Amino acid sequence: MKFITNIVAGLPVAFLLLFSPGARAQDPIQVVNNMTDEQLVNALVDNGCAEISNIRISGSGGGAAQRSYGYFTSGPDFPFENGIILSTGFAMDSPGQNSNILSNGAESWGGDQDLEQVLSIDDTFNATIMEFDFVPATNHISFDYIFASEEYTSWGDLEACSYTDGFAFLLREAGSTGPYQNLAVIPGTNTPVQVTTVRGVGTCPPANTEYFGSFNGVDSPIDYNGQTVVLTAESDVTAGTLYHIKLVIADQGDTLYDAAVFLKGNSFGSSINIGDDRLVAENTAICDGQTFGINAHVTNAISYQWYKDGNPIAGAVNETYIVTDAGDYSVEAGLGTTCFTRGEIRVEYYPPVTLDPFTWNQCDDDNDRLSAYYLFRIGGELVNNHEGLSVESWHLTTEDAQSGTNNLLTNTMLPFYNTAADQVIYARVKNEYRCTAIVPVTLSTPPLNAFNPAPIEVCDDDGDGFHTFDFTQLSEDILNNMPAGTWLLYYKSYEDAQGYQFPLQASSFTNTTAGKQVIYVGVYNLSGCYAIMDLQLIVHTFGESPADDEVILCADTTETLDAGSGFDSYSWDTDPVQTTRSITIDEPGTYTVALTNAFGCEGSRTFTVSPSGRATDATFEINDLAGNNNSITVTPVGTGVYEYSLDGANYQDSPVFEQLTAGEYTVYIRDANGCGPVYSEKVFVLDYPAFFTPNGDGINDVWRISYSYHRPGIFVTIFDRYGKIITGFKGYEQGWDGTYNGRPLPSTDYWFLIDLENGRKVRGHFAMVR
Secondary structure, X not given: OOOOOOOOOOOOHHHHOOOOOOOOOOOOOEEEOOOOHHHHHHHHEOOOOOXXXXXXXXXXXXXXXXXXXXXXXXXXXXXXXXXXXXXXXXHHHOEOOOOOOOOOXXXXXXXXXXXXXXXOOOOEEEEEEEEEEEEOOOOEEEEEEEEEEOOOOOOOOHHHHHOOOEEEEEEEEOOXXXXXXXXXXXXXXXXXXXXXXXXXXXXXXXXXXXXXXXEOOOOOOEOOOEEEOOEEEEEEOOOOOOEEEEEEEEEEOOOOOOEEEEEEOOOEEEOOOOOOOEOOOOOOOEOOOOOEEEEOOOOOOOEEEEEEOOEEOOOOOOOEEEEOOOEEEEEEEEOOOOOEEEEEEEEOEOOOOOOOOEEEEOOOOOOOOOOEEOHHHHHHHHOOOOOOOEEEEEEOXXXXXXXXXXXXXXXXXOOEEOOOOOEEEEEEEEOOOOOEEXXXXXXXXXXXXXXXXXXXXXXXXXXXXXXXXXXXXXXHHHHOOOOOOOEEEEEXXXXXXXXXXXOOOOOEEEOOOOOEEEEEEEEEOOOOOEEEEEEEEEEEOOOOOOOOEEEEEEOOOOEEEEOOOOOOEXXXXXXXXXXXXXXXXXXXXXXXXXXXXXXXXXXEEEEEEEEEOOOOEEEXXXXXXXXXXXXXXXXXXXXXXXXXXXXXXXXXXOOEEEXXXXXXXXXXXXXXXXXXXXXXXXXEEOEOOOEXXXXXOOOOOOEOOEOHHHOOOOEEEEEOOOOOEEEEEEOOOOOEOOEEOOEEOOOOEEEXXXXXXXXXXXXXXXXXXX
16 A cells, blocks of 8 residues: 655645756766755655654765755666755765765764664664654655665674664654654554665574665665565544654664665655455455445545546546446545645455356265265365365355355264255355355265275285285276266275375375275266275285394304294295205304294395304414413414413403413313314413522522423523523523532622513622522
């Protein structure tokens, strides 16, 4: 809806001659900044019906070039031919091209408290204000505007997306101290129009995009980065009452990134609110065949004239008018010899709901021409292929259908029983716009024969008793026995089939009851007849497959793999394939046999054959010469899993024996899977004596390493307390008798260094006692 303001022009001819008579496409707007405050307000207000007083305009404190407001004209590329500009910068900088960032004005140019209060903001700067008093001639005022801002841009961070300058159109009765009403709001809301509330799709989150005009390129007629569409500020008022209006815009938070409001010339004034447009796109149009009344009452009006599509309607001179067809309607009310006000409304009509009379044929089992009819099913067929139509109700008479009373379809699960052959009932059909039409429907009952199909039996793939059935072949088989033009629908229950509701997918269905389930096939032909047939779905399963098995194959032996009894066929994955219940194998690996039961369902069993065998050799890591904390670590050679023992009776899984004393040991290694024989080998753990007594009694006369003769690769060096080498000997040699160059050495402590075969060095000391 839009309101057209008063007809009488507001500017003198001499003033209009100041401007160029035409403008080229894409030309920038032209701004004039030398007009008086009264001239600027007169350029905005239609003075024919408005009484204007108490005019005040304020803005930047600079010279004419730095005035923040002015009058503009434009070419065809800007929505307004002329009007007023109020900005937070310098009005003369507003013309395009859009190639500069406008950030004019200092902090000494203050803000506006009324704006801060109505927008709940603070720290405003660079405020430009146009305000005046007026007396409206009607009970409605309006004017058109565009908001533009440099803050419509692709910011580098989302935090900057919250930047917005503020503006408001503040209205209240003159002399009132109450709160202002803000007219600069998003239509139908109380949300102020700002950069953050009206924005197109870009880097920042969009908002109310239907009211965003454009992000402006370099060829824009104004030098601002973005702008709204043309918006209308409007309000109901009381005719004859003095009001004060304050149009204000200001920077918020800082003086950067200017914004502006462009006010359409001569758009401010009294108007007639004759209602919202009735449009198909907004789902508010009028149904075909209906009338629509418009009331344009204006207090103190002395004349009315109605127009359709810009042309006077003969005889339409009252305050009300009844619309019977689509068009652009307007009314002009005269309030005096020079004051006329107008209102406009566009009325659209929905296309008519048109359906031909319909006949529904339903099979009659006993030839009495009576049957149970499910009306919701018939309604579905009636509006099929008619997008947006639905059946609202069913009636026995056209009168009931037109008034919407005595609906036959009170319970969709219950049928309607006809009382006579070829009985006619009436469907009240509505479209998506709630417009209705009445369609006569004849209920007829010709016969139809069908047959019950054989059960569909399948084998389950995963043993859960469920399977997805493909009905393609079955549908072909059934239709081959039916007349041309017959089709099928499948249902989970007989009631669904009888009620023509919740059909399954025509091509496939997964049973919902494991093992066996009955579904139903509805058969239909061009006359609407149908029959319901039972269809058994049987899911056979393989059952529980034999458990997989693990088998040990000892070296140089064979094993027999038995798949088990009770199966119709066997197929081993050997090369060549073997089809016997059991097979003999002599190599490790994985063997799988495919099994088939009496229903042809398939399963399988897998044997994992792992190699094993006796130990054929071993290496031993001996950590000795450590007192009673000596150890033996065994590394066997072979393919088996082994156990270890030092006595041939008690075995352990660990190959490490710890806390051993010096001595001779036999290590036994056996296969944990029983592949024999047992491997054994002798090893020796060494240690050194803490003292010796070379006194010639034949007992402990020599210091040597116990069992070292089995370790010829070791070497022992003996030192005195000063580090002097006394002697040295190999593991298989006699040892030290306590002399040096044939002379006995005294009883005291001596030190030794043992170099082992693996590079390990053992140091210590012992005592010689004579």
